[in-house]
Amino acid sequence: MPRNTLTALPQPIFNEGSVSPDPTRFKTAHPSDSQLYKEIQKLLTKDVVSFGPSRLPPDGMVALQDVWGAHGPEIIKNIQSAEKIVFHAAGDTGASNEGKYANEVRVCDQLSSDCRTADEANRPVFLFQLGDVVYDFGESRYYYDQFYDPFRNYPAPIFAIPGNHDSFIVPNTPADATPLEIFERNFCATEPVITPEAASLHRTAMTQPGVYFTLDAPFVRIIGLFSNALEDPGVISSQKGKWPTVPDVQLTFLEAQLNLIKKQKYPGSVILAMHHPPFSYAPPKKSGGAGGNHGGSPAMLREIDSICLDAGVYPHVFLSGHAHNYQRFARRIRFRNQQYEVPFIVCGDGGHNVNRMVTGRAGQPPREPYFGADVHYLESKPAVTSTGLILKHYDDMNYGYLRITVDKQKLAIGFHLVNAGRLPQSRIDMVTVDLARHTVTGN
Numbered sequence: 001m002p003r004n005t006l007t008a009l010p011q012p013i014f015n016e017g018s019v020s021p022d023p024t025r026f027k028t029a030h031p032s033d034s035q036l037y038k039e040i041q042k043l044l045t046k047d048v049v050s051f052g053p054s055r056l057p058p059d060g061m062v063a064l065q066d067v068w069g070a071h072g073p074e075i076i077k078n079i080q081s082a083e084k085i086v087f088h089a090a091g092d093t094g095a096s097n098e099g100k101y102a103n104e105v106r107v108c109d110q111l112s113s114d115c116r117t118a119d120e121a122n123r124p125v126f127l128f129q130l131g132d133v134v135y136d137f138g139e140s141r142y143y144y145d146q147f148y149d150p151f152r153n154y155p156a157p158i159f160a161i162p163g164n165h166d167s168f169i170v171p172n173t174p175a176d177a178t179p180l181e182i183f184e185r186n187f188c189a190t191e192p193v194i195t196p197e198a199a200s201l202h203r204t205a206m207t208q209p210g211v212y213f214t215l216d217a218p219f220v221r222i223i224g225l226f227s228n229a230l231e232d233p234g235v236i237s238s239q240k241g242k243w244p245t246v247p248d249v250q251l252t253f254l255e256a257q258l259n260l261i262k263k264q265k266y267p268g269s270v271i272l273a274m275h276h277p278p279f280s281y282a283p284p285k286k287s288g289g290a291g292g293n294h295g296g297s298p299a300m301l302r303e304i305d306s307i308c309l310d311a312g313v314y315p316h317v318f319l320s321g322h323a324h325n326y327q328r329f330a331r332r333i334r335f336r337n338q339q340y341e342v343p344f345i346v347c348g349d350g351g352h353n354v355n356r357m358v359t360g361r362a363g364q365p366p367r368e369p370y371f372g373a374d375v376h377y378l379e380s381k382p383a384v385t386s387t388g389l390i391l392k393h394y395d396d397m398n399y400g401y402l403r404i405t406v407d408k409q410k411l412a413i414g415f416h417l418v419n420a421g422r423l424p425q426s427r428i429d430m431v432t433v434d435l436a437r438h439t440v441t442g443n
């Protein structure tokens, strides 16, 4: 008898009752999408998608406590006793074929294992997925293999902002089967329901108010934006008519969120997350070799910077995915007569793929960037006063994820390798931001 899949449950469920062995095969065959890619190549540079407004008003927020259901008060109490919150972030987790599946499963296993083995004070309390949950274009039939099954042992809520692969509409897709429709069913439900995509598993749909939202947790607010369906660049608005089908609701939303932070004199950490990275490494022109497979999004960043300037509030850190590697930039800006250093982090190596930062070209070997490289040339007509942009650290050989710890004074972001082998620990990079000063300590 088929399960009554869309009946609301009294409580959210995050994982199965017991840890089960890793899946080794897809439940649903996933034929190669290479022919489809050839057919839609041009559309990937121009077909943006529309989307509906959030269910909440622009200054509304999702409280972490509510998302945890009956366990919410206990989770918040533990965080308050520990005087810090710990959580994960990762991008581009979906494996689009069985050859990649083991990579995704390993990432998910390490994330799940971290939750299960950490002591209470250090236990991650959610995962923020930075987009591209299901390849190639968010089909309902692939959610089980690429999302529900690999994350079946992750014992905490999973939030997500859609990536281009969760939103681009392949021509002739029925209106009730568009990727965003499916994404919203699984991440933006009004109540904790088990969706058809979860099949026999028990994780209930996430109850975000929309494809853009703010998560309000102790010590931290994460403002998540949907950067739309193009391969490049990220688009969060109509850009004054350039993308007429994209609504401007996210500009109003961001403005309202930053104004709320100012009005409340919010003392905690503010993270801005979007799938497409504002900065992604490319070598200087004429230096030989070409950049990675994704560029930055200067127009999107200009819009964000302008809103921040008007509000007088700047995020402590930017998080993105999309480029399948790890990149950490230090952007120095002059903001309200103070010098800020803001980490811009790309973490898009969560299981789908790992891409090199540079590629060779016409007989020239690729020239790898070095830690500390001056990359100010990646800034393009910034709307704030930028005083420097440095590539602080990167990894383009391994899968990985972010483990983030926030307390009253500081925000610490560690990049962890999956399958760290003989390394003494999985973390290979760490940046710490002083919340009051917007300065970076450590490295």
Ligand SMILES: [Fe+2]
Pocket: 131, 132, 163, 164, 165, 275, 321, 322, 323
């Ligand atoms: Fe992407």
